[in-house]
Amino acid sequence: MNQQLQKLYDVARKPVRRIIGLMSGTSLDGLDVALCQLSGSGPDTSVTLEQFATVPYEDDLKADIRGIFAKRQIDFESVCLLNAYIGRLHGRMVLDCLRTWNLTPADVDIVASHGQTVYHAPKSQHRQDKFPNATLQIGDGDHVAATTGIITLSDFRQKHVAHGGEGAPLAVYGDYFIFSKAGETRILLNMGGIANFTYLPASQDASLVFTTDTGPGNTLLDAYARRFLNQPFDEHGRLAASGHVNADLLHALKESPFFEAPFPKTTGPEVFNSEYVESAQRQSGSVSIPDADLMATLVQFSADTISDAIRRVLPVDKTDSSQQVRIYMSGGGMHNPALTNAIKRQLPDCSFGRTDELGIDGDAKEAVLFAVLANETLAGGSASFGEGRSGVPTVTMGKISFPT
Ligand SMILES: Nc1ncnc2c1ncn2[C@@H]1O[C@H](COP(=O)(O)OP(=O)(O)OP(=O)(O)O)[C@@H](O)[C@H]1O
Ligand SMILES: CC(=O)N[C@H]1[C@@H]2OC[C@@H](O2)[C@@H](O)[C@@H]1O[C@H](C)C(=O)O
The missing domain is CATH 3.30.420.40 (ATPase, nucleotide binding domain)
Known part of the structure; x- marks a missing residue:
């Protein structure tokens, strides 16, 4: 068996997991990094916020993201370059935070990375019959995993869309449990x-x-x-x-x-x-x-x-x-x-x-949410939000990236 799979299995069975949640929102102010301890799952989830930092974005990065952010027409090469660049940058920001907190990647079980939303287009907005709800986050999880050496879950919104949701807001999946x-x-x-x-x-x-x-x-x-x-x-x-x-x-x-x-x-x-x-x-x-x-x-x-x-x-x-x-x-x-x-x-x-x-710093709440979503994907998955409810599909979210 792939040793990374064994590691993932062991993390899922641990009584307490250490997960770093990452969120960079629509304000483009920086990357929110929340180091959380999680135990249990579903309504029995318990989360402690151990450390939190917002790593500010440099002005040139803000300008690069604004060049493609929420725009219908863009330079497509920029999306391709930023997808890899933001993944690596977020990985390096995690390493910097860990150093500040006197921790190493080995002290962390999972990174849960939201990435950067660059376009959000629910059907009510794009109004094109043949296309479903759609949303796009960049900053690929493979780059976060390879940079940090930590197994990374990312791209949380696509499963929600795949099950008929709009890919957002996902907050309910954390707020209800916590x-x-x-x-x-x-x-x-x-x-x-x-x-x-x-x-x-x-x-x-x-x-x-x-x-x-x-x-x-x-x-x-x-x-x-x-x-x-x-x-x-x-x-x-x-x-x-x-x-x-x-x-x-x-x-x-x-x-x-x-x-x-x-x-x-x-x-x-x-x-x-x-x-x-x-x-x-x-x-x-x-x-x-x-x-x-x-x-x-x-x-x-x-x-x-x-x-x-x-x-x-x-x-x-x-x-x-x-x-x-x-x-x-x-x-x-x-x-x-x-x-x-x-x-x-x-x-x-x-x-x-x-x-x-x-118990959760209001500035950290969204980053903590992604740690909770990752925890649920690894250790939970049985909580239901009511079958067939529009906009709140009962799903677990996040794609898994191994560092090697
Ligand atoms: N002291 C302050 N005075 C006024 N506004 C403030 C202050 N501090 C933060 N803000 C507002 O909060 C914004 C950042 O909020 P936050 O980090 O929650 O956004 P985000 O996570 O990027 O957004 P979203 O939730 O839409 O993804 C700033 O851009 C500013 O508008
Ligand atoms: C597509 C997208 O990135 N949406 C964000 C954004 O920022 C606030 C609001 O719009 C919310 O719907 C969502 O993020 C939070 C974390 C959510 O999904 O709950």
Whole structure:
């Protein structure tokens, strides 16, 4: 037998596994590296976050990725080169983190690598009958495995698509196992480039849980922070806080059919980008509003569409205290008070916290998710999310790369 297969078998049978989860999201800020200890599987999964780091991307890498990111027409050679380059780079970033943490690759069982999403095209968006839902992540797992010497699971989204899903959001598969609690309805709200939430009812009924994207989180705010401030983001939402919401523009921004579509659904910067904003500005006669007003309106747009989506799952009876809902925030948007305060104003019946209070640093949550998905593929696989449910297929995800 191939010795690597034996190793994989041994890892799957270990009582406790050490898995490094890697996530590089739509914000292109860097690679999130989460060293996790995992035991059990399915609803019995237990995860401890041992170490976490975000390794920032250099400006030239950001520019290279932006050259192909979420664009319909690109230089195809760049995709080919970046696929190998990002895989090797992520591998080297893992090695750097391990050195900082005084660990060696031999101390780690598995790397779980999301890669870099470069294009996301659910059928609702591409609207071409003969093609299924589609999504593409690059940064090939063989390069991560060969660079680190650690068995790597990668490309988690394709199996989801193969079973009729949109390849995202996958958060439900981790959130349900780690964060659901009998007797408390929880909403796990992640505000990255795109915002999404997982609904975890107090009943813990697996057939009711789901994750859905809600629309833009920070992606439009970042695009205009680069333009207006020459900064990667509007620190603490200061520019937004100094402006006024333009009601006509806000109304035009909310016109996309995405917001009316049923859950679960996904989107990306392929739809919500500066062309989208410019078109809404033309439509609403707000092309020359001050920079601060545009930023304030974009924050309100993210906050309203997040709150509107969450409101759809809130219990109707507000007087029943057992039905109170707590929202646990994660992702970079939780650091932007202009955004979080606007959401809190829209959802006065909910209480708010961060996933940190549940033991997982909100900045690390998505990287931890991929460690949990890898754990499930190796050691679990029997948990069901309700047969035949649209958008939440019962599958395990990730392709296996041996280092040699
Ligand atoms: N101090 C801050 N003030 C304002 N915004 C912030 C701050 N810190 C982080 N952010 C926002 O968070 C973003 C990074 O968020 P995160 O790392 O969660 O995104 P991501 O993982 O790339 O996105 P996605 O979940 O869509 O893949 C930044 O680009 C910025 O918009
Ligand atoms: C295609 C893709 O990369 N989608 C990301 C993105 O970032 C946030 C949101 O859009 C979410 O749907 C997803 O990532 C998280 C980790 C998920 O799958 O749950």
